Amino acid sequence: MKFLVFLACLAVATASVVPSMPAGKAVPVKDMPRAGKIDGRITNGYPAYEGKVPYIVGLSFNDGTHWCSGSIIGHTWVLTAAHCTNTANHVLIYFGASFRHEAQYTHWVSRSDMIQHPDWNDFLNNDIALIRIPHVDFWSLVNKVELPSYNDRYNSFSGWWAVASGWGLTDNNSGMSNYLNCVDVQIMDNNDCRNYYGGNYVTDNTICINTDGGRSSCSGDSGGPLVLHEGNRIVGIVSFGSGEGCTAGRPAGFTRVTGYLDWIRDHTGISY
Template identity: 60%
Template sequence: MKLLVALVLSVVLASVAADEKRVFWKDVPVGKSVQGRITMGYPAYEGKVPYIVGLMFSKENGGTWCGGSIIGNTWVMTAKHCTDSMEAVTIYYGAVHRLQAQYTHWVSRNDFIEHGSGDISLIRTPHVDFWSLVDRVELPSFNDRYNNYQGWWALVSGWGKTSDEGGVSEYLNCVDVQIGPNSDCASYYGSFSDDLICIPTPENKGTCSGDSGGPLVIHDGNRQVGIVSFGSSAGCLSNGPKGMVRVTSYLDWIRDHTGIAYY
């Protein structure tokens, strides 16, 4: 009996420890040594990632900053944990310096479309014309829905925080990362859904607090395959792997709400 109790207790403790390791980037607690922006990355030049937008969400008692991506003339895609409970958003288009956008749009919660279970949201926007500094990113085709992209190189961009106590970065940063096997994240977090993409960070390269909702775009074809979702509560520089929403798992849902699809 003592052995059985010990085994049960060890399983419970392991489960609790795993839960403590996983946290949405916008919710990283103060004092957890979150340092760096997009960690170990480099500054973006103007026009390098014309599809990224800054999202300043607001509600009565506060707000939050996230990233997002332009996927159509009237659509932006981001993480659900960014839109959750928010009342409105100001969208910053074509910015390199965070608040120095080419232009902005204000959108109310009425135009937020949140997935029921996945960490993905759509935002219906006023019409945006595309040009060199403001442009859409393509999504994967339906033919790619079973591609796990393991081993592929991709670009992540955002204005992530420079520290727990400080604000988000004032300049857009990028980092090149290699998509890893989901087993790397499963062994670290205790479980890891097939609807997610794992980014191992052996050199601490990756996302940080404030990068939530930003795009993961593969080098080959410049298609967005992931959305920045969560990382380790131990901090950006903890070498903990990062979790991204797997866009191919939601292509039907995106098409049904936006009409955007590639065959």
């Protein structure tokens, strides 16, 4: 079973509101329909130059059984999705990689150093987890991403632009790309996202993006970051997509980081 990589860094022009429709089926990105057998996919992105997103890490769980992404938020902490850690016994973490398996260095971490939100459920609510890592020094290729401040907790970020990043396919017909890619996306209003998925999946602790033009995630690397252009703050963790498929133009769902600042602080001591 594979997990999603949300790759990204290309500016798009405009984003339209998703029309009201009956509630759709949300699925973890690892289970999104896809053509053929692929590990991940992102369209209309572009290769990240070295050091573009130094906070992203690759996560190879259970000796390669599944692959996710995560984000460095401190010298000893990585943030990712709970549906990535849920069945994990251990993980090999790749730091500073442009090519997926060509990291600056790696660390092996056991299950005992993974903290999964206790209220994670089948509706992908509270889809957030922490991984305690050996101390890493920061430099141009390995660095942390800023968490939002407490002043941001009531900001919907609707209309804001953000970048998603990860490893995966670049189009329907390509083979697996091992190189890190980026794509720029626009955050949408939660009400428009809720019109499609319904309120069980889209809660106040969800953030959604517009995926017009097929700029979306697919089976490959879940747990990856959604980072604001303004202030380099992580506001989302890749969580779910539409059961209609990767390029259906439906909203993509992320865990809203501002809803978990207290939980992150209580476990890591990190806050702004």
